[in-house]
Amino acid sequence: MKGGSAPAAARPAPRVTRLRGAADAVLTYTVLAVILVAVAVPFLFMVMTSLKTNLDILEVPPNWHIFSWETIKQNYTEVLRARNFLAYTRNSVVVVFGATLVAMALGTPAAYGFSRFSFRGRSDLAFWILSNRFMPVIAIVIPISRMMAGLGFLDTYQGLIIPYVALEIPLVVWIMRAFFDDISTEIDEAAVVDGCTRWAALGRVILPLAGPGLITTAIFSIIFTWNEFLMGLFIVTTAASQTVPVGASGLLTMDRSIEWNVTSTVGVVTIVPVLLFSLLVQRHIVRGLTAGAVK
Amino acid sequence: MSERVETRRGAPAVVPAPGWARRLENTPWAFILPAVAYLLALSVYPLVSSFVLSLHEYHIDARAFAWVGWGNYAAIFHDAEFYTAFRNTVVFTAATVATELVLGLALAVFMTRRLVGKNLLRTILIIPMMTTPMVVGLMWRFLLNTDFGIVDYALRMLFGVRPINWLGSAPYSLISLIITDVWQWTPFAFLICYAAIQTIPEELHEAARVDGARGVQVFRHITLPLLLPVIDIVVLFRGMDSFRAFDTVYTLTFGGPGRDSATLSFLAYLEGFSYSHLGLASAMSYVMVAVIFAGVTLYRFTIMPRAAR
Numbered sequence: 320m321k322g323g324s325a326p327a328a329a330r331p332a333p334r335v336t337r338l339r340g341a342a343d344a345v346l347t348y349t350v351l352a353v354i355l356v357a358v359a360v361p362f363l364f365m366v367m368t369s370l371k372t373n374l375d376i377l378e379v380p381p382n383w384h385i386f387s388w389e390t391i392k393q394n395y396t397e398v399l400r401a402r403n404f405l406a407y408t409r410n411s412v413v414v415v416f417g418a419t420l421v422a423m424a425l426g427t428p429a430a431y432g433f434s435r436f437s438f439r440g441r442s443d444l445a446f447w448i449l450s451n452r453f454m455p456v457i458a459i460v461i462p463i464s465r466m467m468a469g470l471g472f473l474d475t476y477q478g479l480i481i482p483y484v485a486l487e488i489p490l491v492v493w494i495m496r497a498f499f500d501d502i503s504t505e506i507d508e509a510a511v512v513d514g515c516t517r518w519a520a521l522g523r524v525i526l527p528l529a530g531p532g533l534i535t536t537a538i539f540s541i542i543f544t545w546n547e548f549l550m551g552l553f554i555v556t557t558a559a560s561q562t563v564p565v566g567a568s569g570l571l572t573m574d575r576s577i578e579w580n581v582t583s584t585v586g587v588v589t590i591v592p593v594l595l596f597s598l599l600v601q602r603h604i605v606r607g608l609t610a611g612a613v614k
Numbered sequence: 615m616s617e618r619v620e621t622r623r624g625a626p627a628v629v630p631a632p633g634w635a636r637r638l639e640n641t642p643w644a645f646i647l648p649a650v651a652y653l654l655a656l657s658v659y660p661l662v663s664s665f666v667l668s669l670h671e672y673h674i675d676a677r678a679f680a681w682v683g684w685g686n687y688a689a690i691f692h693d694a695e696f697y698t699a700f701r702n703t704v705v706f707t708a709a710t711v712a713t714e715l716v717l718g719l720a721l722a723v724f725m726t727r728r729l730v731g732k733n734l735l736r737t738i739l740i741i742p743m744m745t746t747p748m749v750v751g752l753m754w755r756f757l758l759n760t761d762f763g764i765v766d767y768a769l770r771m772l773f774g775v776r777p778i779n780w781l782g783s784a785p786y787s788l789i790s791l792i793i794t795d796v797w798q799w800t801p802f803a804f805l806i807c808y809a810a811i812q813t814i815p816e817e818l819h820e821a822a823r824v825d826g827a828r829g830v831q832v833f834r835h836i837t838l839p840l841l842l843p844v845i846d847i848v849v850l851f852r853g854m855d856s857f858r859a860f861d862t863v864y865t866l867t868f869g870g871p872g873r874d875s876a877t878l879s880f881l882a883y884l885e886g887f888s889y890s891h892l893g894l895a896s897a898m899s900y901v902m903v904a905v906i907f908a909g910v911t912l913y914r915f916t917i918m919p920r921a922a923r
Contacts, residue, residue, distance in 0.1 A: 462663035484652065485652060549879075552887070
């Protein structure tokens with residue numbers, strides 16, 4: 320293969336190139352369009368359904384001309400007020416921010432420790448922390464719900480926050496460590512030489528530099544906790560303390576048919592906060608996803 | 615005490631820390647131990663406790679708690695539903711990981727072309743991943759509905775396919791779960807592979823082309839080998855997540871029809887939550903723990919060292 324004809328000579332005539340370019344563009348934008356449709360359609364249908372009455376849903380192909388402000392108002396008031404989703408949203412927000420705060424407070428120093436000290440068993444210990452992320456929640460949820468019951472924490476914010484922190488620590492340690500590894504060790508060494516303790520070096524010098532990392536990590540923790548379902552199902556036993564996903568699951572009683580318009584409205588109410596949030600911070604999401612994986 | 619802290623904040627160099635603090639200063643443990651202790655208490659302890667539970671007959675309503683040794687394990691290994699769930703979980707995991715990896719990789723390679731709207735596409739692809747999984751299950755339950763779902767309608771109009779009972783008949787309910795998972799998580803494989811592709815120096819590709827390699831060969835001999843470490847990561851993360859799939863099973867099929875599309879997580883949930891057989895549920899989840907432990911260990915000791923090199 321070596322020393323083959325010069326690439327320039329092998330190129331086809333300009334006219335053909337233009338045609339191939341056009342074919343290329345068609346292919347490219349077809350793929351883009353397919354992806355766009357594939358992602359958008361499920362959301363589109365859920366939103367549309369949330370705007371209809373339960374009877375209109377059954378029309379196939381869907382009728383797009385039957386929206387009325389009355390129906391929309393009715394569906395959303397029912398979900399937010401009568402079905403308490405405003406309260407569930409408040410529960411979720413408290414739990415999400417509580418758990419994220421504690422997990423960051425515990426996980427960030429650990430990430431710093433793994434990044435800055437070398438000691439025997441470091442990679443094993445770090446990997447063990449990460450491996451907690453893979454453990455099936457179903458395998459720990461029964462003892463945890465019994466623990467929380469023993470402490471009297473069922474149906475409380477702390478009863479949800481305490482186990483959620485355990486689910487998030489692996490995530491925080493792993494992502495923050497990748498960000499700390501990107502900051503030169505000379506910076507904290509200089510701070511220590513200047514008389515800072517290690518903790519002060521972390522708090523005053525390194526953390527401000529790791530700001531984007533902290534934001535990214537918090538974002539992942541927030542989204543992850545907002546979406547968590549199985550643990551919540553076991554900790555929450557009364558209607559008043561439900562988080563949004565747990566509340567949403569209450570609509571799926573198997574013994575009667577689903578009211579699709581209400582269910583879809585619940586779906587919209589559940590994902591709108593997390594999607595708006597994700598879109599606002601999408602740059603960080605890409606960084607966070609790739610921080611641990613691509614080095 | 616508080617005075618000294620204040621002094622230290624003001625003029626750090628002046629007041630030397632006590633000896634034990636100095637010693638602790640120079641070890642990582644003060645930083646690492648709180649997180650480790652927390653995980654020991656709320657992850658390891660429950661895991662051990664779950665194992666102990668799996669050796670007991672424990673029915674929460676009957677207040678029965680009796681040692682049965684391996685009895686629960688013997689029981690589940692004679693249980694046809696457990697085998698179905700195990701097979702479902704393995705099929706689901708293999709199918710989702712393979713499909714997501716191939717699609718994600720193809721898309722990542724595709725996106726290296728010059729094209730308008732790249733960033734828009736990336737934004738769009740983030741959305742499914744961030745959507746609450748249980749709601750994703752709901753959305754697809756609507757789309758796949760036999761009576762008024764758009765999927766069947768589209769198949770009928772475009773290809774004349776006869777109506778398929780997606781969620782209510784045996785092979786299709788598991789396929790529905792796979793489709794849903796692929797929809798949600800292919801972007802994960804894509805984003806990771808895409809980020810990795812961009813770190814490959816363009817000269818490598820050019821050099822290969824100058825040496826006469828063509829598109830497929832460049833991919834096979836340059837791109838793919840360099841992507842192996844991140845492919846391993848995608849397989850690890852997606853594999854472990856798929857293996858413990860629960861949320862979409864709950865909202866899309868509820869394991870149905872019957873238990874035909876139940877995964878291990880879901881079956882253990884039913885036993886524990888709906889039937890209150892906590893011992894049996896723990897034994898089931900411990901089979902999962904064993905498989906995941908094996909997978910994670912395999913990764914740690916065979917694949918990770920390879921990637922580090």
